[in-house]
Amino acid sequence: MLEVRYRTARTLPLGRVEARPAGVAIRPAEAEARFVLRIRSTEGEIAGLPLNRPINTVSGDDRRWIARLGPDEWLIGVPEGEADLLQTSAASDLAGRAHSLVDVSNRNVGIDVEGARADELLNAGCPLDLGEAAFPAGSATRTLLGKAEIVLIRRAGAQPRYRVECWRSFATYVHDFLKEAGLGIGEG
Amino acid sequence: MLLIACPYCGNRPETEFRCGGQAHIARPEQPGALDDQNWSEYLFVRKNPRGVHAERWNHAHGCGRWFNALRDTVTDRFIETYPMGERPRSEQGGATAPAATSDIQSEARA
Numbered sequence: 001m002l003e004v005r006y007r008t009a010r011t012l013p014l015g016r017v018e019a020r021p022a023g024v025a026i027r028p029a030e031a032e033a034r035f036v037l038r039i040r041s042t043e044g045e046i047a048g049l050p051l052n053r054p055i056n057t058v059s060g061d062d063r064r065w066i067a068r069l070g071p072d073e074w075l076i077g078v079p080e081g082e083a084d085l086l087q088t089s090a091a092s093d094l095a096g097r098a099h100s101l102v103d104v105s106n107r108n109v110g111i112d113v114e115g116a117r118a119d120e121l122l123n124a125g126c127p128l129d130l131g132e133a134a135f136p137a138g139s140a141t142r143t144l145l146g147k148a149e150i151v152l153i154r155r156a157g158a159q160p161r162y163r164v165e166c167w168r169s170f171a172t173y174v175h176d177f178l179k180e181a182g183l184g185i186g187e188g
Numbered sequence: 189m190l191l192i193a194c195p196y197c198g199n200r201p202e203t204e205f206r207c208g209g210q211a212h213i214a215r216p217e218q219p220g221a222l223d224d225q226n227w228s229e230y231l232f233v234r235k236n237p238r239g240v241h242a243e244r245w246n247h248a249h250g251c252g253r254w255f256n257a258l259r260d261t262v263t264d265r266f267i268e269t270y271p272m273g274e275r276p277r278s279e280q281g282g283a284t285a286p287a288a289t290s291d292i293q294s295e296a297r298a
C-alpha cells in the first residue's frame with residue numbers, strides 16, 4: 001500500500017514529450033531517487049559513489065551519480081527502485097560518522113538538455129561560462145537559470161549533454177524557459 | 189557581469205551571491221556587561237566607508253558557503269576574498285579590517 005502511494009505521488013510534472021528546438025533535445029527525465037548528503041569529512045564512499053572528488057564535479061554514470069556541490073554537500077541520483085538500497089548502504093558506509101541523508105526525490109525534477117548547441121541554449125538564462133575549459137564534462141554545480149535555482153550537471157561525452165535539476169515548483173518555469181530559449185538559438 | 193571569486197568555487201557571476209554586510213563583527217563575550225550605548229553600537233552601528241570595506245558574502249546559488257571579501261565601494265572592485273575566520277592578506281585590508289575581533293567597539297565607531 002505504501003508503495004502504491006509512493007508511486008502515485010511521483011507523477012511527472014512535465015510529462016514525457018521531448019522538444020527539439022535548433023537540434024537541441026529538451027527531455028523531461030523519468031522519476032529518479034535523489035538524496036542530499038551532508039557530512040564533514042570526504043573519506044570513503046557511499047554505495048560505491050566516491051565522496052572525495054573536487055567540489056563542483058560529478059562522478060558515477062548517467063544512472064547512478066553523485067555531484068559534490070560544496071565542501072560538505074553532495075546531491076546523489078539513483079534509479080527510483082534503488083532508493084531503499086541507497087539508504088541501507090549509507091547507513092553501513094557512514095556508520096559512526098555524523099551525517100544527514102535526506103530523500104529529496106519528490107522535491108527535484110530533472111530535465112536533460114542535449115545537442116551540439118545545448119550550452120548556447122542554457123546560456124540564455126545561466127550566467128556561467130559553459131565553455132570547454134571552464135565547464136568540461138564531469139562538471140556539476142548549483143547555479144541559476146533565469147529566476148530559478150538549478151543544479152547543472154555536464155555528463156560524460158564529447159557532445160554536450162546536460163542535466164538540469166530544479167525544484168518541483170520551478171519545473172514548469174524552467175522547462176518553458178528552456179524551450180523558449182531554444183527558439184532564439186541562431187538568431188542575431 | 190561582475191565576477192566574484194568564491195574561495196571554494198573560483199570566479200562566479202555576481203547574481204549567484206548575496207552580501208551579508210560588514211565582516212569581522214564579533215559578538216561581545218559578556219553582553220550583560222555592556223551598557224546600552226555599546227550594545228546598540230554592536231547591534232546597529234556599521235561602517236559605511238568610501239573605499240575598501242571588509243564584507244561577508246554568501247555564495248547562495250552555488251556552494252552555499254559564507255566567506256569574507258575586501259571590496260572597494262567606489263569602484264565595486266573585489267580586492268580579495270578569503271575564508272571565514274581568516275584575515276585578509278592584502279595591505280589594503282590591514283588598513284581597514286580590525287587586527288583582532290575584540291576591538292569591535294572601535295571598529296563600529298571608526
Ligand SMILES: [Zn+2]
Binds near residue numbers: 195247253
Ligand atoms: Zn562557492
